Amino acid sequence: MTDPTRPQTRPHDVLVIGAGGAGLRAAIEARAAGASVGLVCKSLLGKAHTVMAEGGVAAALAHVAPSDDWRTHFRDTMVGGKFLNNPRMAELHAVEAPKRVRELEEWGAVFDRTADGRILQRPFGGHSHPRLAHVGDRTGLEMIRTLQDRAVSMGIDVYMECTITRLITSRDGVTGAFGYWRTTGRPIVFPAKAVILATGGIGKAYEVTSNSWEYSGDGQALAYAAGAELIDMEFVQFHPTGMVWPPGVRGLLVTEAVRGEGGILRNATGARFMWMYLPEERRGEYAATDEEAARWVTALSQGKETDARRPPELSTRDNVSRAIYTEVKEGRGSPHGGVFLDISYLPADHIRRKLPSMYEQFKELADVDITKGPMEVGPTTHYVMGGIRVDADSQATTVAGLYAAGEVAGGMHGANRLGGNSLSDLLVFGARAGAAAAASATDRASEPYVDPVQVQSAARELAAPLERSHGEDPYAIQRDLQSTMQRLVGIFREEGDLDQAIREIAELRRRWADARVIGGRAFNPGWNLVFELGNLLTISEAVARSARQRTESRGAHSRIDHPATDDGTWGGRNSVVARGPDGAMRVYTTPLPAMRSELEELVAADHAAAAAVGSKA
Numbered sequence: 001m002t003d004p005t006r007p008q009t010r011p012h013d014v015l016v017i018g019a020g021g022a023g024l025r026a027a028i029e030a031r032a033a034g035a036s037v038g039l040v041c042k043s044l045l046g047k048a049h050t051v052m053a054e055g056g057v058a059a060a061l062a063h064v065a066p067s068d069d070w071r072t073h074f075r076d077t078m079v080g081g082k083f084l085n086n087p088r089m090a091e092l093h094a095v096e097a098p099k100r101v102r103e104l105e106e107w108g109a110v111f112d113r114t115a116d117g118r119i120l121q122r123p124f125g126g127h128s129h130p131r132l133a134h135v136g137d138r139t140g141l142e143m144i145r146t147l148q149d150r151a152v153s154m155g156i157d158v159y160m161e162c163t164i165t166r167l168i169t170s171r172d173g174v175t176g177a178f179g180y181w182r183t184t185g186r187p188i189v190f191p192a193k194a195v196i197l198a199t200g201g202i203g204k205a206y207e208v209t210s211n212s213w214e215y216s217g218d219g220q221a222l223a224y225a226a227g228a229e230l231i232d233m234e235f236v237q238f239h240p241t242g243m244v245w246p247p248g249v250r251g252l253l254v255t256e257a258v259r260g261e262g263g264i265l266r267n268a269t270g271a272r273f274m275w276m277y278l279p280e281e282r283r284g285e286y287a288a289t290d291e292e293a294a295r296w297v298t299a300l301s302q303g304k305e306t307d308a309r310r311p312p313e314l315s316t317r318d319n320v321s322r323a324i325y326t327e328v329k330e331g332r333g334s335p336h337g338g339v340f341l342d343i344s345y346l347p348a349d350h351i352r353r354k355l356p357s358m359y360e361q362f363k364e365l366a367d368v369d370i371t372k373g374p375m376e377v378g379p380t381t382h383y384v385m386g387g388i389r390v391d392a393d394s395q396a397t398t399v400a401g402l403y404a405a406g407e408v409a410g411g412m413h414g415a416n417r418l419g420g421n422s423l424s425d426l427l428v429f430g431a432r433a434g435a436a437a438a439a440s441a442t443d444r445a446s447e448p449y450v451d452p453v454q455v456q457s458a459a460r461e462l463a464a465p466l467e468r469s470h471g472e473d474p475y476a477i478q479r480d481l482q483s484t485m486q487r488l489v490g491i492f493r494e495e496g497d498l499d500q501a502i503r504e505i506a507e508l509r510r511r512w513a514d515a516r517v518i519g520g521r522a523f524n525p526g527w528n529l530v531f532e533l534g535n536l537l538t539i540s541e542a543v544a545r546s547a548r549q550r551t552e553s554r555g556a557h558s559r560i561d562h563p564a565t566d567d568g569t570w571g572g573r574n575s576v577v578a579r580g581p582d583g584a585m586r587v588y589t590t591p592l593p594a595m596r597s598e599l600e601e602l603v604a605a606d607h608a609a610a611a612a613v614g615s616k617a
Ligand SMILES: Cc1cc2nc3c(=O)[nH]c(=O)nc-3n(C[C@H](O)[C@H](O)[C@H](O)COP(=O)(O)OP(=O)(O)OC[C@H]3O[C@@H](n4cnc5c(N)ncnc54)[C@H](O)[C@@H]3O)c2cc1C
Pocket: 017, 018, 019, 020, 021, 022, 023, 040, 041, 042, 043, 047, 048, 049, 050, 051, 052, 053, 054, 055, 056, 057, 058, 139, 140, 162, 163, 164, 165, 198, 199, 200, 201, 210, 211, 212, 214, 218, 219, 253, 382, 383, 405, 406, 407, 408, 419, 420, 421, 422, 423, 424, 426
């Protein structure tokens, strides 16, 4: 019988960790360049977060609004990100997204269509034009199905239900990874000439989240431990609309497509409160009256162009989340602590066709028919804008041999991500990471050196929670961590709370170091959680410390004690987190990469307006 503690070894030129949109797209590109590729995921292939994406993929195809192009997409992304985006990434993203979406179509993705048979595009918050290619509200499913079919047909080796717990390093940088099979607990070592992290986000650090168990910040923590820098970790996106009732589904996403299709937000008094929360400098982009907003919705549902401006509900996510939070806090919330989102004024068959998953989700889970009445919604932790620092063109991290793409990487979205810009980010930068990693693997002629001491230490770390005779249940520690983050590092933050969070996280880490798990290695969810929890603790500390450092409000980061945007001190500066030589977390700032002059011209007016308003706030 095989010894379940003896590591297997599987070498590859390029190892991709994560099989969502970014990982699959990277694997396809690396394989197409001739590299042998291993693709690892900790759940089943096809079960990543990408499959959950509902609203669509943003790309300036200009099928619905002929005046759209990469420049307007670039500008919207920078404005939405409050000018903290890496401008080169935002440029590459805007320029290349249309090509990547068309390529997906060539590979078999069937998008919703315009009357003349082209890919249909829907509006979303913060996008000045209807821009999201979509498949009803199941876009991610179509995307992952298409990428997966392609990857499998190219002969990529897939390792499912396999968790990576450590990156292996040498003087040459990253040379592989160590992990274990979740089914048997057996360790596995992947020597690799290049490693791409595509492990997604961190939502499980919070109590209320749209994210699944997979989002435990593994990639960010693996990179951090290997010496990479993380940037802008304070920018955690709270999506304005998650379910608030019943308790078992609290946080589950209510796609922005509901607002994109004309959903109206109202408080308990029936007031359409978003009129009061539009930022002054952008008010001119939104409808001035209910009547103008209604004309916009009618034109949209008929697929016609209109001079009406978009409804106030399509403000950026950070703004809508703060508005809902404030309405509830000031006593104008719905019975279960949210607000009402209503689309039932549109024809029932139109709603069922455009939002089939939402229709079923509310019917099944909350016994609410959204064609007949409003939904109750409230903010939910959804996405992390911060992540591993990467080079815009290659997605190389600050550690040789290590690349990152997708939600795990930082820079692209600045202080706030626009809806739809993640799926396009995965395609654009997944492809770039795959190409660059394959090229670097070709350059690295020698076989990667896998340090046996690091493998032994990783194997000991793996066994420890099962071998302790005393110690705490990891689930209790995770619950306490989520409570700390929700209470103290949520939508609104202040110094005292952040200091308290940092202290609580340190204490939780002390408890975690002694966590004990009962049972064996095979199919043991508590044992799996121990490693994910270690990552969540690292990432939570990074979020809290970065939030403590940034003494201003910008995008998704709102400081009660520093409500203004302070461009003088913080404009154009990334927060950075890295591991110091003593093992402690260091936090500092570095300047953003410079913007080339053509791009500067595209956003100069917006930048000046935002700075003027921000400093007065
Ligand atoms: C409900 C919901 C709806 C959304 N809707 C949209 C939308 O309409 N448009 C849009 O642009 N964005 C949307 N988003 C955001 C978007 O879906 C995600 O940001 C994106 O899919 C992330 O893709 P990814 O490839 O980076 O990560 P994922 O798709 O999450 O893939 C991560 C992969 O990493 C693996 N992994 C993680 N840790 C490890 C480890 N330690 N070892 C091995 N494998 C590991 C996982 O198993 C998984 O395969 C939505 C998100 C959610 C939650």
